[in-house]
Amino acid sequence: MAKRKQKAAVLDVPEWAENARRSVPAKTVHEVFQRIARKYGSLTRQHILEEAKSPKSPIHGEFEWDDSKAAHAHRLWQAGELRRTLVYRRVEEGDERERVTRAWVPITRRDDGDAEVKRMTWMTMEDAMTDPAARQELIERALAEVRAWQQRYADVKELAGIFAAIDRHAA
Numbered sequence: 001m002a003k004r005k006q007k008a009a010v011l012d013v014p015e016w017a018e019n020a021r022r023s024v025p026a027k028t029v030h031e032v033f034q035r036i037a038r039k040y041g042s043l044t045r046q047h048i049l050e051e052a053k054s055p056k057s058p059i060h061g062e063f064e065w066d067d068s069k070a071a072h073a074h075r076l077w078q079a080g081e082l083r084r085t086l087v088y089r090r091v092e093e094g095d096e097r098e099r100v101t102r103a104w105v106p107i108t109r110r111d112d113g114d115a116e117v118k119r120m121t122w123m124t125m126e127d128a129m130t131d132p133a134a135r136q137e138l139i140e141r142a143l144a145e146v147r148a149w150q151q152r153y154a155d156v157k158e159l160a161g162i163f164a165a166i167d168r169h170a171a
Helices: 024-041 043-054 068-085 125-130 132-152 157-169
Strands: 087-091 098-100 104-110 118-124
Touching: 024 043, 104 125, 104 132, 118 125, 125 132, 132 157
Parallel strands: none
Antiparallel strands: 087 098, 104 118
Protein backbone atom coordinates (compact mmCIF):
# COMPACT_ATOMS: atom_id res chain seq x y z
CA MET A 1 0.00 0.00 0.00
CA ALA A 2 1.38 3.41 -1.03
CA LYS A 3 2.02 5.93 1.67
CA ARG A 4 0.01 9.11 1.52
CA LYS A 5 1.96 12.31 1.33
CA GLN A 6 1.24 14.41 4.41
CA LYS A 7 0.44 18.08 4.05
CA ALA A 8 2.88 20.49 5.59
CA ALA A 9 1.60 22.01 8.80
CA VAL A 10 0.43 25.59 8.55
CA LEU A 11 1.17 27.78 11.51
CA ASP A 12 -0.74 31.05 11.76
CA VAL A 13 0.94 33.38 14.21
CA PRO A 14 -1.04 36.45 15.29
CA GLU A 15 0.83 39.72 15.01
CA TRP A 16 -0.04 43.39 14.78
CA ALA A 17 -0.49 44.99 11.40
CA GLU A 18 2.19 47.40 10.27
CA ASN A 19 1.95 50.76 12.07
CA ALA A 20 -0.28 49.35 14.83
CA ARG A 21 0.71 50.80 18.18
CA ARG A 22 -0.39 48.37 20.85
CA SER A 23 0.98 47.65 24.29
CA VAL A 24 -0.44 44.13 24.57
CA PRO A 25 1.10 41.28 22.55
CA ALA A 26 -0.99 40.26 19.54
CA LYS A 27 -1.02 36.64 20.72
CA THR A 28 -2.61 37.69 24.04
CA VAL A 29 -5.31 39.74 22.29
CA HIS A 30 -5.98 36.89 19.88
CA GLU A 31 -6.46 34.50 22.81
CA VAL A 32 -8.85 36.97 24.49
CA PHE A 33 -10.80 37.28 21.22
CA GLN A 34 -10.98 33.48 20.87
CA ARG A 35 -12.31 33.22 24.42
CA ILE A 36 -14.94 35.92 23.71
CA ALA A 37 -16.00 34.19 20.48
CA ARG A 38 -16.40 30.86 22.30
CA LYS A 39 -18.40 32.52 25.08
CA TYR A 40 -20.81 34.47 22.83
CA GLY A 41 -20.63 32.51 19.60
CA SER A 42 -19.25 35.56 17.79
CA LEU A 43 -16.87 38.47 18.22
CA THR A 44 -18.50 41.89 18.14
CA ARG A 45 -17.26 45.31 19.23
CA GLN A 46 -19.74 45.20 22.11
CA HIS A 47 -18.37 41.84 23.28
CA ILE A 48 -14.81 43.19 23.14
CA LEU A 49 -15.77 46.29 25.10
CA GLU A 50 -17.54 44.20 27.76
CA GLU A 51 -14.38 42.14 28.20
CA ALA A 52 -12.18 45.25 28.31
CA LYS A 53 -14.20 46.97 31.07
CA SER A 54 -12.61 44.85 33.74
CA PRO A 55 -9.30 46.36 34.92
CA LYS A 56 -8.07 42.77 35.19
CA SER A 57 -8.61 42.15 31.47
CA PRO A 58 -5.41 42.04 29.38
CA ILE A 59 -7.02 44.42 26.87
CA HIS A 60 -8.29 46.98 29.42
CA GLY A 61 -5.33 49.32 28.81
CA GLU A 62 -6.03 49.45 25.07
CA PHE A 63 -9.05 51.68 25.74
CA GLU A 64 -9.42 55.25 26.96
CA TRP A 65 -11.53 55.13 30.13
CA ASP A 66 -11.49 58.88 30.87
CA ASP A 67 -14.89 59.85 29.44
CA SER A 68 -13.94 63.41 28.47
CA LYS A 69 -10.86 62.22 26.54
CA ALA A 70 -12.83 59.36 25.02
CA ALA A 71 -15.62 61.73 23.93
CA HIS A 72 -13.13 64.06 22.22
CA ALA A 73 -11.43 61.10 20.52
CA HIS A 74 -14.81 59.83 19.35
CA ARG A 75 -15.69 63.22 17.86
CA LEU A 76 -12.36 63.26 16.03
CA TRP A 77 -13.18 59.79 14.69
CA GLN A 78 -16.62 61.09 13.59
CA ALA A 79 -14.96 64.02 11.77
CA GLY A 80 -12.68 61.57 9.98
CA GLU A 81 -15.64 59.35 9.14
CA LEU A 82 -17.43 62.33 7.56
CA ARG A 83 -14.36 63.01 5.46
CA ARG A 84 -13.81 59.34 4.51
CA THR A 85 -17.41 58.68 3.49
CA LEU A 86 -18.03 61.73 1.27
CA VAL A 87 -17.93 60.48 -2.32
CA TYR A 88 -18.40 61.71 -5.86
CA ARG A 89 -21.08 59.85 -7.80
CA ARG A 90 -20.31 60.38 -11.47
CA VAL A 91 -22.06 59.32 -14.65
CA GLU A 92 -20.17 60.22 -17.80
CA GLU A 93 -22.19 61.49 -20.71
CA GLY A 94 -22.95 58.61 -23.07
CA ASP A 95 -22.09 56.01 -20.42
CA GLU A 96 -24.82 54.65 -18.16
CA ARG A 97 -22.33 53.16 -15.72
CA GLU A 98 -22.02 55.02 -12.49
CA ARG A 99 -18.63 55.55 -10.85
CA VAL A 100 -18.23 56.26 -7.18
CA THR A 101 -14.93 57.68 -5.97
CA ARG A 102 -13.77 59.28 -2.76
CA ALA A 103 -14.19 63.06 -2.72
CA TRP A 104 -11.19 63.56 -0.39
CA VAL A 105 -8.00 61.50 -0.32
CA PRO A 106 -5.15 61.38 2.22
CA ILE A 107 -1.84 62.83 1.07
CA THR A 108 1.47 63.05 2.92
CA ARG A 109 3.04 66.50 2.91
CA ARG A 110 6.24 67.87 4.36
CA ASP A 111 5.64 70.16 7.32
CA ASP A 112 6.14 73.82 6.38
CA GLY A 113 8.32 74.41 9.44
CA ASP A 114 10.49 71.30 9.09
CA ALA A 115 11.17 69.59 5.76
CA GLU A 116 12.02 66.34 7.59
CA VAL A 117 8.60 66.13 9.27
CA LYS A 118 5.77 64.60 7.28
CA ARG A 119 2.12 65.17 8.09
CA MET A 120 -1.06 63.69 6.69
CA THR A 121 -3.46 66.07 5.03
CA TRP A 122 -6.44 65.57 2.74
CA MET A 123 -7.04 66.91 -0.78
CA THR A 124 -9.94 66.62 -3.16
CA MET A 125 -9.43 63.80 -5.64
CA GLU A 126 -9.48 66.40 -8.43
CA ASP A 127 -6.69 68.44 -6.83
CA ALA A 128 -4.66 65.30 -6.10
CA MET A 129 -4.88 64.24 -9.75
CA THR A 130 -3.44 67.57 -10.94
CA ASP A 131 -0.60 67.64 -8.37
CA PRO A 132 2.24 65.38 -9.67
CA ALA A 133 3.54 64.38 -6.21
CA ALA A 134 0.05 63.70 -4.84
CA ARG A 135 -0.90 61.75 -7.97
CA GLN A 136 2.23 59.58 -7.67
CA GLU A 137 1.49 58.95 -3.98
CA LEU A 138 -2.07 57.86 -4.84
CA ILE A 139 -0.80 55.51 -7.56
CA GLU A 140 1.74 53.98 -5.17
CA ARG A 141 -0.90 53.60 -2.45
CA ALA A 142 -3.37 52.01 -4.89
CA LEU A 143 -0.74 49.49 -6.01
CA ALA A 144 0.13 48.69 -2.39
CA GLU A 145 -3.57 48.17 -1.61
CA VAL A 146 -3.95 45.88 -4.63
CA ARG A 147 -0.91 43.88 -3.48
CA ALA A 148 -2.31 43.68 0.07
CA TRP A 149 -5.67 42.49 -1.31
CA GLN A 150 -3.86 39.94 -3.46
CA GLN A 151 -1.94 38.65 -0.45
CA ARG A 152 -5.08 38.54 1.73
CA TYR A 153 -6.88 36.34 -0.80
CA ALA A 154 -3.87 34.37 -2.08
CA ASP A 155 -5.44 31.06 -1.00
CA VAL A 156 -8.58 31.63 -3.12
CA LYS A 157 -7.57 29.73 -6.25
CA GLU A 158 -10.56 31.05 -8.22
CA LEU A 159 -8.88 34.48 -8.21
CA ALA A 160 -5.66 33.24 -9.87
CA GLY A 161 -6.56 34.86 -13.22
CA ILE A 162 -7.13 38.23 -11.56
CA PHE A 163 -3.83 37.87 -9.68
CA ALA A 164 -2.02 37.11 -12.94
CA ALA A 165 -3.50 40.23 -14.55
CA ILE A 166 -2.43 42.32 -11.56
CA ASP A 167 1.08 40.90 -11.80
CA ARG A 168 1.26 41.72 -15.53
CA HIS A 169 -0.02 45.29 -15.22
CA ALA A 170 1.36 46.39 -11.85
CA ALA A 171 4.96 45.38 -12.40
